[in-house]
Every structure is written in structure tokens, then in C-alpha cells.
Amino acid sequence: MERLTANYHAHTWRCGHAWGTEREYVETALENGFEVWGFSDHTPIPGMSPERSAGMRMTMDQLEEYAGAVSKLAREYAGSLRIHAGLEAEYHPDWFGELAESARRAGVEYLILGQHFVCDGAYSGAPTDDPERLRDYCRLVTEGMETGLFSFVAHPDLINFTGDPELFEEEAGRLCARARELSVPLEFNLLGLATGRHYPNPAFWRVAARTGNDVVLSLDAHAAEHITGRPVEGFRLAEELGLRVTESVDLTRLRRGV
Ligand SMILES: [Zn+2]
Numbered sequence: 044m045e046r047l048t049a050n051y052h053a054h055t056w057r058c059g060h061a062w063g064t065e066r067e068y069v070e071t072a073l074e075n076g077f078e079v080w081g082f083s084d085h086t087p088i089p090g091m092s093p094e095r096s097a098g099m100r101m102t103m104d105q106l107e108e109y110a111g112a113v114s115k116l117a118r119e120y121a122g123s124l125r126i127h128a129g130l131e132a133e134y135h136p137d138w139f140g141e142l143a144e145s146a147r148r149a150g151v152e153y154l155i156l157g158q159h160f161v162c163d164g165a166y167s168g169a170p171t172d173d174p175e176r177l178r179d180y181c182r183l184v185t186e187g188m189e190t191g192l193f194s195f196v197a198h199p200d201l202i203n204f205t206g207d208p209e210l211f212e213e214e215a216g217r218l219c220a221r222a223r224e225l226s227v228p229l230e231f232n233l234l235g236l237a238t239g240r241h242y243p244n245p246a247f248w249r250v251a252a253r254t255g256n257d258v259v260l261s262l263d264a265h266a267a268e269h270i271t272g273r274p275v276e277g278f279r280l281a282e283e284l285g286l287r288v289t290e291s292v293d294l295t296r297l298r299r300g301v
């Protein structure tokens with residue numbers, strides 16, 4: 044693959060840490076040769092206060108306006124760019140059902156699974172050598188995939204495990220195998236690569252390559268500057284790791300409810 048024609052991972056100002064207007068993103072996507080563009084801003088969480096959501100995610104009462112704004116752009120740009128309204132959501136059994144219902148009602152078309160926290164509320168990307176936290180992360184991601192409602196897993200390698208590499212490989216192996224069984228693609232995150240974060244984590248992707256997972260490259264754009272149709276370094280690394288890269292993503296899962 045030489046260039047991206049689809050990206051399903053992009054944010055908007057509503058999460059409080061992304062910049063620019065939706066229109067700017069769309070215009071930049073068009074200039075970069077994209078044919079499909081999905082916004083998947085950080086989900087609101089049922090019952091979470093505006094104070095706790097601030098700077099991280101929109102609130103429940105912004106959901107309808109968000110999906111409406113994206114749908115309006117989709118109609119306006121129909122013919123030149125296929126625009127979709129999604130959410131990047133965490134999974135938690137306490138409130139996920141309610142969230143999926145509200146998202147559907149608001150007109151959200153698809154969900155991607157970005158498990159930014161584990162059960163104790165700690166950030167998944169914080170370095171840890173605690174096997175319990177690693178297991179907790181993998182369990183939540185697996186349960187999330189098993190709902191059948193997520194189109195793919197965003198940065199599955201967000202967990203920043205600094206402990207026993209063998210244990211990591213074992214847990215990652217289980218997660219990748221389940222993803223493959225359920226036909227849930229895994230995302231190779233280009234923002235993490237471009238900004239020198241701890242992900243993409245080669246140790247994880249070697250396991251995914253061996254397991255034969257479908258891999259989606261996403262920009263995770265938090266600003267128009269993050270948009271490029273030619274992420275040369277990403278393609279190079281994905282090829283070097285032997286990943287099976289695809290642009291084919293099933294956006295109908297949330298609607299179908301399976
Ligand atoms: Zn973000």
C-alpha cells in the first residue's frame with residue numbers, strides 16, 4: 044500500500060484536547076486524497092460529571108450535536124468524501140450498554156475501542172510492571188470486542204507493560220487470537236508513531252503478525268496537521284513487521300447490534 048484512502052480515527056474540539064474545526068479536517072483530508080473519513084471523537088461516559096470529562100471527552104448532552112454536525116458535513120460533501128460519525132469508546136460493563144443505546148439514538152454510526160483506562164480508573168498508558176493491570180486491560184479489551192459492537196480496536200498496544208516480556212507475549216497472544224476469531228481488526232496508531240509515544244509497540248505487533256490479524260493504519264488526528272495520506276514511516280514499519288494491512292472496516296456493527 045502506498046497511500047491511505049480511508050481513516051476512521053479523528054477527533055474534534057469537543058474532547059477538549061483536539062484543535063480546529065471539522066471542516067478543516069475534511070478539507071485537509073480531501074487535499075490528501077482521502078475517499079473515506081470517519082470522526083471518532085472521545086466518547087462521553089454515562090454518569091461522568093462535566094468536571095471529570097473536561098479536557099478528555101465530550102459530555103452526554105453534546106452527543107447529539109456532535110453526530111448532527113458530522114452528518115451535516117457528510118451530506119454537504121457527499122460525492123467527494125464519504126464522511127462517517129463514530130466514537131472512540133472505552134468498554135466497561137457498568138455503563139457500556141447505556142452508551143451504545145445513546146450513541147445509536149444520537150445517530151452515531153460506529154464505535155472503535157480505545158481502552159484508555161483499566162478497572163481501577165488508572166490510565167492504561169502509564170508504565171506499569173503489575174501483571175494484574177496487564178490482565179485487567181486485556182480482559183476489558185476482550186470483553187469489549189466480544190460485544191460485537193466495535194469496528195476495530197484503537198491502539199491495542201496502549202498498555203505500557205514494563206514487566207515480564209513472556210507474560211506480555213502470552214496476554215497479547217490471547218488478545219490477538221480472540222480479535223482474529225471475532226474478525227475485529229487492530230489499529231496501528233500513526234499518531235503514536237509520529238509523536239514518539241510508547242506505541243506502536245513492536246513486541247505487540249510481532250505477536251499480531253504471527254497471529255495473522257487484520258491491521259488498520261489510523262491517523263488518530265487531533266489537529267489538521269496530523270492528516271497525511273502518505274504516512275511513509277508507518278507503511279515501512281508495518282511492512283517490516285509483516286503486518287496484514289487492510290482498509291476494509293465494518294462500520295455496520297453498532298447498527299446491526301450483533
Ligand atoms: Zn485524544
Ligand SMILES: [Zn+2]
Pocket residue numbers: 052053054131157197263
Ligand atoms: Zn483517538
